[in-house]
Structures are given as structure tokens and as C-alpha cells.
Amino acid sequence: MPYLVSSSIRSGARFAAIAGAIAWQCASAAAGETRVNARYDVTLAGMEIGKAALVVDINATNYTAAASGKITGVAQFVTEGKGSAGARGLLTKEKPQPGSFAMTASGDDKQIAIQFGFERGAVKGLQVSPTPQPRPDRIEVTEIHRRNVLDPMSAALFVVPGTGEVTGPDACKRVVPIFDGVSRYDLSFEFLRQETVAAKGFAGTAVVCAVGFRAVAGHRLGRKDIEYMENNKDMAVWLVPAAGSRVLVPFKVSVSTKVGTCVIEAKSFATQYAETRPAAVPAQGPTQGNAAR
Template sequence: MLRLCLSAVVALAGAGAAASAAHADGRLEARYRMSIAGLELGRAAFLLEVDQDSYTASGSARLTGVVRAVSSAKGSAGARGLVENGELAPRSFAMEAETDKKSEAIRLALNGAGVTDMSVEPPVSQSDDRVPVTDKDKKGVFDPMTAALIMVPGTDDPLSPKACERTLSIFDGRQRYNLELSYERMEDVKAEKGYAGPSVVCRIAYRPVAGHRPSRKAVKYMTSNKEMYVWLVPVAGTRVLVPFRASVATAIGVAQLEAQSFVSEPMVGKGPRPSRAAAP
């Protein structure tokens, strides 16, 4: 569950699609609770700043409560990129995570064509049944953090079924996969602090492409899982939607990420502020 958050909810939302370039400056600070079967697992935070030319996103997560007594884990992730011709164009992604037994670090550099450089520690283990990642698999992809941002085209209300009409091509440094989003419904949501209003709910289907081991039970389970959803809400002053809530059915209960605080503001005419790391 921790890695879901660090990778922008395993990219339970989309990126891509054109957006209105005008009046696209905004800032979001959000704090989330992670749980499974109703039991709190941890806390997470997310910070986003976007203007007409660029975006910066960062997040962090840590285990809390009774789970921390069994295992301590924490991590952070971040991404930067440009807004070119109304589209998100990722340029860098970094993720670090630590548990009692190991640490992990991933770095990606990207341009308009795809991944240009990468570092993964520890390296992906060799296995005869692992589908190899080829150079082609690194073309035309988004990093997981950028994939948590949706820019909806046009001038109509971005909170509409069209926000869910997309397939996301994602590479996280280890695996290449697609997330197929489809419209489910509209639903009101409310944070303890900040946002209260409508959300668009998208159903998600996981489609592994490369880097995975098809014989593993977890891969088979997630590929056939029909109970994965994300609730998207807008960032003030922009046409960007980000996750307010995400849920995934598991064998031991529903894993969920939900905003406790979701505060956004337009920054038209202000320009981007210096970023600081978000902390849960």
C-alpha cells in the first residue's frame, strides 16, 4: 500500500490530453489516509504546483499506528515536467523507499520521445519467466507521478465522463503497464479540510506489458481485478484533476487512499512558488 501512494497511487489517474493553456495556474496541498479493511496503515501527503509552462509534484508516505509496530516504512516521490502545447511533458521522476529489510531508489529522465536515462537500485532480479522490458516499451510513456495528473481538454466543465476516457501508458523503472480508465459515475465527496463537492469516479483495469512475471498470483489477481476505482476532483484555477480517493479490492479487504485535507488555490498572475517537500 505504501508503494501505491509513493507512485502516485500507482498512477490511479491519467495524464496526457490537451488542456486550456490560459488560466492554468494552481497549487494543491493534500494529505491522505491509507487503510485496508478499515484499518489505518499510514499517512501520505501530496504537493502540486502547475502553471502555463511547467509543473512540479511531490509526495511522501509513512506507516502509522499498529502496523508500524510490526514494520516501519517510509518513502518519497517527485516529478517535474513542462506543459507543451497544452500537454504534460514529463522530464524527471525520482522515488525512494525504505523498509526494515531494504531500501529502493528509482530515477528516470525523459523527453518527448520517452525515457532517456534511468537508474534502479536494487536492480531488477533476473528470472526466466519475467517479460523483458525493451527500448520500445520506454517510448511514449509517463512516469507514475505525472500519471496522477489529468488535464481535461476543451472549455466545458472538466469534471465530466470524458476525464475517464483514456488509457495510460506508464513506466515506473521496473515495469511497463497500461491502466484503462472508464467512466463509472459522479459522486459528492468531502474532506475534513478543504474540498467539498462533486467528483468523477473512474473504474480502472490493469494491463501489464513488460517487466512483470505472468505466472505470479499477484499479477493474475490484479489483471482480473474489476474492483479498482479512483475519485477525481479539480485543482482550483486549472483544468487539472487529481485523485481524492482510490480503492483497490484485495484478498484481505479493500485497500483505500482518501484525502483528509485537500486545499487548492488558483495562482493566476502569481507565478509558481518555490517548492518544498510535502510531509505526511
């Protein structure tokens, strides 16, 4: 039972953190800064098993994203765990350019730490502790698997190009290649519907996307949990706009597991946009010395 609970939490937390790809377009001619501060409840089969938080800062050229979570409720009697992750990078009009990623997680007397950077779109300086043990049935992660990918946190946000409806079908049309430091996998998204959602500090329309999972490398052949996730047709993410932008962030995630549905849903959701303009430069008059002449 402890394994099933912790496995469900990890699966749900992964989908909360990697719900898509991010890029940026300015919402106006003036530069601006957007902040999202969200708090989530995590439930499994209707019972609380965890809490999570997400903070995102974006502007015309940069982004930072940070998430944290811990096991709570009835689950803490059979297992324990907490973790955090963060990333930063540059933003273009089409896609992010990740700069760095780091995460730590601990539970049941086990700890893992991962960090890496990016150079010209490729993962550089990868550090994983403890080092994964080599196994003959594990699909090797090669150099090509670490190119043109997003880290999990940089993949937590979506951009909807153009000027159309931000929560329309176009928001979901994408396949996101992700490398988390150990595994390489793809997440695919398809439009399901629009839905009204509400939490403390927010009420509005969400776009609901079906989620598909495909393992690429880093996993062991024949693993039943991988097969289950690849065949899982009951995974979805609810996305809502970050204020003042065409960027979407996760509001809710639902993942079917063998022991019930894991749901991560915002209970408070604050998003603010602050327009910033260059300070006015005072007109320069004659200096005191010149005026005396």
C-alpha cells in the same frame, strides 16, 4: 501477514500516484499558477495503515508533482516502510512532456532508489538501485517499452480538454502507458458516476472512474498478484478539479486486495489559483539630463 500488509500498501499507493495522465490548458488569457496540497489517510479493511501526501504545482508551461507516504497505525507493528517520489516537466495543451522522475522507498531493511529522465519522449539515464536480478521468467523491458510513456508522478493528474463539464464522463476516457523504472503497465479508466466529496478545506463534485490494470513488461510470468490485479474489477479513483484549471487530481482511491479493501482518501485538500500578470512598465519620460537641456 507483513508481506500482505506491505503489498496492499504498495498497490494502493501506486494507484494513488498514477491515477491518470496530465496536460494543461490555460483557464484564462492571463498566466496563472495552481497549487494542490493534500493529505491522505490509508486504510486496509477499515484499519489505518498509513499516511500520504501530495503536492502539485502547475502553470501554463510547467508542472511539478511530489508525493510521500509512510506506514502508521497497526501496520507498523508488523512491518515498516516509507517512500517519496517526485517529477517535473513541460506541459502542452494535449499531454505532458515529462522531464525527470525520482523515487526512494525503504522498509523491512530493504531500500530502492529509481531515477530517470526523458529525451524526445523516451526514457533516458535510467538508474535503479539495487539492480533487479535477472530471471528467466521475467518479461524483459525493451527500448520500445520505454517510449511514449509517463512516469508514475506525471500520470497522477488528468486534463479534461474543451469547455464542457470538467467532472463529466470525458474525464475518465483514457488508457495511460506508465513506466516506473522497473515495470511497464497500462491503466485504463472508465466513467462510473459523479459524487459529492468533502475534506478539510474542500467540498465539491468528484468524477469516479473505474480503473483497470494490464501488465506489459518487467513482471514475472505466472505471478498470482499480477493475475489478481489484472482480473480485479473493484478498483476506482475519485478525481476533483485543481483550482483555476481543467486539471483533475486524485481525491480518493479504492483498491480491492486479498486481505480487504485498501482506501486512500483525502482528509485535507487545499487547492489555490493565483492569477499572475506582467508587471506594468512605467511610462518613460525625459531623463534628468534631457530635461535640463
